[in-house]
Amino acid sequence: MWKSIFKSNIIVALIFSVCLWFGFSIPALALGGIQPTLNEPAPEFSLPSNGGNGEVSLDDxxxxxxxxxxxPQDFTPGCTLEAQRFQRDLAEYEKRNTQIVGISVDDVQSHEDFCDSEGLKFPLLADTDGKVSKAYGSWLTGRSLRHTYIVNPEGVLVAKFLGVRPVIHSQEVLATLDELQVS
Structure with a gap:
């Protein structure tokens, strides 16, 4: 009996690891917080940023x-690809009066190195204790999950993406922004 339980736990851990490695999140496993509700005020945050900008808040x-x-982490394949795509499309976001903000548990120095390495021109925020990740339901065992949220100019959460595929994600977000900004 114990062998069976042990084997099933190993299988679950392997499946989860593969999902994280390839950039898929499993929303049901967001154990460290509850997903915020759409059309309600977005959870506030104020976190240290790369680039010597001090603290960055949603209110900013x-x-x-x-x-x-x-x-999940600076310099990993899926996270690098996702950041590169947001950077590639940054001018399109600016045309839509939209700010990109990345958040992970990495510290400010890691974010600084990651931005320098990838030429990123948007802020990355250090949520080293996971408090903000938990407030957004994007936390699992010491890491932020790959989730994205859109907040409108009034501070209301209007869209969320829980099954993110880094290679196409930025284009999905731009399409959703276009839909939201027309309505």
Missing amino acids: FRGKWVVVYFY
């Missing part, structure tokens, strides 16, 4: 659309 972007994306 009032009057703009904000894409808040959570990711």
Whole structure:
């Protein structure tokens, strides 16, 4: 009996590891918080940022659309691809009056190195204790999950993406912004 339980736990751990490695999140496993509700005020945050900008708060972007994306770790393949795609499309986001903000548990120095390495021109915030990740339901065993949220200019959460595929994600977010900004 114990062998059976042990084997099933190993299988679950392997499946979860493969999902994280390839950039898929499993929303049901977001154990460290409850997903925020759409059409309600987005959870506030104030976190240290790369680039010597001090603390960055959601309130700093009032009057703009904000894409808040959570990711597991700097310099990993899926996270690098996702950040590169957001950077590639940054001019399109700016045309839509939209700020990109990345959040992970990595510290400010890691974010600084990651931005330098990838040429990223948007802020990455250090949620080293996971408090903000938990507030957004994007937390699992010491890491942020790969989730993205869109906050409107009034600070209301209007869209969320829980099954993120880094290679196409930025284009999905832009399409959703277009739909939201027309309505």
